Amino acid sequence: MRKYLLASAGGAGFLWIIGGLLPAQALTKLNISDENALIDRHPVSYNQTDYFVAQELNPKDLSSINQEQKNENLGLDNTANSLPEITPKPANSSPSSEKLAQVTSVTQLSDVQPTDWAFQALQSVVERYGCIAGYPNLTYRGNRALTRYEFAAGLNACLDRVNELIATATGDLVNKEDLATLQKLQEQFAAELTTLRGRVDAVEARTAEIEANQFSTTTKLNGEAIIAAIGATGGAPDTDDPNIILVNRVRLNLTTSFTGKDLLITGLQAYNFLGGTDGSGSLQQSLGLASPLLSSSSARTSFEPQFPGVNVNTLSTFGANSVQLYKLLYIFPVAKKLTLFAGTAAETSDAFPAITPFYGEGQESISRFAGLNPVLRVSGGTSGSGLASAAGFIYTVSPNLDFRALYGSVNANLPQKSANEALPGVSTTPLGGGFFSGSSVIAAQLTFKPTRDLDIGLNYANSYHEINILGTGLISSDIGALGGVAAGTPVKLNSVGGTLTWRFSPKIALSGYGAALFVDDSSGDVDASTTFTSWMVGVHFSDLFKSGNNAGIIFGQPLYRSDASGAAVLGSNRATPYHLEGYYRVKLSDNISITPGAFVLFNPEGDSRNETTTVGVLRTTFTF
Template sequence: MLKYLLASASWMGFLCLIAGLSPVQALPSLEIADKNVAVNQEDGSYQKNDSHQSDLANNISSESLIANESPKKLSSVNQQQKIQDIGVDSAVNLWQPIIPQSASSSSTSYKLAQVTSVSQLSDVQPTDWAFQALQSLVERYGCIAGYPNQTYRGNRAITRYEFAAGLNACLDRINELIATATGDLVKKEDLATLQKLQEQFAAELATLRGRVDAVEARTAELEANQFSTTTKLNGEVIIAGVGASGGAPNNSGSNIILVNRVRLNLTTSFTGKDSLITGLQGYNFLGGADGQGSLQQSLGLTSRLLSASSARTSFEPQFPGINVNTLLGVGANSVQVYKLLYIFPVANKLTLFGGTAAETSDAFPAITPFYGEGQESISRFGGLNPVVRISGGTSGTGLASAAGFIFNISPNLDLRALYGNPNANLTQKSATEAVPGTGVSTTPLGAGLFSGSSVIATQLTFKPSPAFDIGLNYAHSYHEINILGTGLISGDIDALAGVATGTPVTLNSVGGTVTWRLSPKIALSGYGAALFVDAASNNVNASTTFTSWMAGVHFRDLFKSGNTAGILFGQPLYRTDTGGSAQLTPTGDNRATPYHLEAYYRLQVSDNISITPGAFVLFNPEGNSNNDTTTVGVLRTTFTF
């Protein structure tokens, strides 16, 4: 397998070389200058406007949601925060929307570079005649009346260029007075002083005006060529080689595969404070109703329906190749709407959101720094607490219609909650069974906004100190069929082992995630989760408890600025207790505690290209010691624009 991965690495390196030589230059990711969204930081922190993503994880802040995925973008919703990175993943962490600045901001921005007070600057001394002459002009004609402190006094020196900026402001003001027929207000001695100042600072004034002209020309060019005055476009392309060994005994084995995922995200603002997020995607992962063609199926580790497995990578959808709402097939690389969400503030500390294609991870900040489908952890296990993934909460396809709120209690504490339903657009549940005798309908998740499968989820996020980020999660779910909806293990299907797949279940799930930054470049992070599953049918008495945990260390700027790495270890979801007719160990399995060990290193080749080699090892995969130790190797290349 190693030689094939090396061959893939060479191929990906050649691809990056082509990208670097291409005459087409991608625009750099837009920074969130408007401070309207919050992101998960690269080190996993949840804090105000610093810089990082999600998969549109990374995540809504108090005045705008956002999306899983790219690390330096959009992921949380708060007008004073970055939506991160998201989470988009955001890339594209779609959930890091950028609200366009007002039209007036570009035309006046150069004025902000002018000095606001002589006391702030240096070079021209307060005792110089020029300093005192300009100060007198400023006070007499109000040259800086529009500045915050409305003064131009001070006792410190300023640079000649900064002095020229103030002089230029006075020239403009006096020209304005003369042009408006109030020239008699300008004294002749002041005009003489201005002429003398102009002569002495001619070089600096010429340079300053040249810079302003260049900025105005560049602004005009950007306005003429921008995608839209109200909409920002960003995207993410992931191309990866994946190989695996091990799996179930006597499995057919897995070839090296080459997969892709492409996302385009449009973020529109109508008021400057709201965000309408529209995401399109295409991918070539296979799976379908029976997992056919998936890596997990070739290893013999997948569930018998929908290809759930612990061998899944971070960037593949939970239900590849199928529309789980109707069990209809989805063609490879067909374009789908995977995100449609509107976020709007209704009060200083309260933001509402709603949409027909959303995920739990869009609303909840990812506390762990390992989250980032296109940038960080290479496995589905490493990115998020399982409680966030429950009920298809991170399906990768915008499975649910959802609505909720974000209450920014304080700068270090906020509360978020949502209600989601995957089949809100269906009027009736189909009476046709997908597989005769199973009780599973061809609309397995039910129908209607307030009936069928649904989830109510909440997260309390707080920072007790600058070094700590903590998230506490609770989710209550009802499922029309016997399924967890996490996509993390094969036991996701038939969660109540020994109970019919068509049996409805209720779940109460709790979890917590903590990140502790030992230094700006090193962070410890981990999570714990417990899922309590009960049969929701009067004819069945059964219950099961699943637990999971993870701990790891994350590195920033490792060996080179911009590069990151992670090492993590933990226990995937595992049945620890059962009651009633539910089985603790499914028939044919040899019960054993499963473990997951992972390491990856992300090389930031350029602002828009990163390459992540990594691997994860599964011990006792799917909690069954009959399965061989399984190794999955990944070489992921991510392009963002």
């Protein structure tokens, strides 16, 4: 009896059938053969240099939140300073990423019906020759388009099967017409088959080389280097304009997965910003706008650490470009909707999505004011030094709603508070000691997306500080939050805020936040309270003039002491401060960008005596 390879399919039917081989034989190899697919060159979003957002775990918890953190944050920018967001990885629905399973009967394919015009051809190829595989959900997707390369890969698979059958069967397996058809197809796709085989051979060779020289089977390395020139004019009365300074910050982030679902983030950094305990050598001190302790100021740039050159836990100092561990955090899912995290060097922004597109220390806004809601910065929540030991969770209610919370303690590694004093009433370990004593913060964020183009985040933080501070690093009044009250007075804070981003066109977004920080004496020795408020609005432009180039215009009010009662005072020469900022990021390549920008401070630090101050920045960012 004669056996017919094509059965009743005919030449046209055979072409259609080979197209169906695409998922089973061609697509995966084709993608792998792409040189750019061999290595993931896009840095883990440590936030936006900060990282709860490594690609293995960061499936973009809310589909459009922090679009630019295609780069940042647990927090790193699209860069090394941002950690990947810690959320469970969503299923990839792309056909190219699905595993394909061999089927033995056409009836196993749920989307193939006997009434389909090519049913008999498909049945023959599946059941007689085993050339076709289906998707895991038992579909065939016969109407999906294919490329000539994919066709060639499918044809090659079927030819291999035919050769196998010929080698094991009798001489009448195929007839002359079938062989002529196959020969013609083979000749027509000879170039594609040769190219495909060459690409597969190249991939195998490169894969072998990578395996032989790989850094680690479980760890990926990414980094970010920022080099910037900063100049300023204005400041306090009777001060000279500082010279232009050249600064740098380098971060290397190691992301390790032991199970494929968990993530250990280890971050190292070095920078040459100066400051120390008294702000010596800082730009803010030169302007006369810094606090007398720790150089907190509204003139601070986005990529500058909150406490440059000093370990705030012990008030010890270190030199420029000293290497430090600024991130150590472990993230792991425990249920379908629940992810836990814990670490000894973490920040609030690592766990909470920024919502606003201006967040990106190496890529977006150039000021500390614009990037995040001040509530996230309370208690050193975004110090840039991984200040706190923290533990928390992320509960994903739905794809459009999640709730996150954490507890952080600044001096968890110190068994007790030092008896020595740096200032009257201020210990040389000013934030206390122990994981459940000393300065601490409980923070939470509800993040939801009511519509496709609207992202909203609501924040609350309850903090306790051993000394009289806010811990945001945003204004000089951050130190001595209760005006007129001794520096060693412990305080408690209740902070609330909200952030919203509305993308009213594909490339333009309106974003803003509002915050209120309520500070009260916690010693029982005095009765004092103060309220700080802040707000910001801005317009963000994506792909402005050229793909990859972003820009932002921002206006708002930095934190301002709007109310005081009891022993606390508002201060003299008060005036509402305002902040105006503009920047334009130019993407030179996938790994290099330059961002010129400037921000203007009106009534800086809320003091009418201070001159209008302008800070200009030219920032170059390298990601790798």
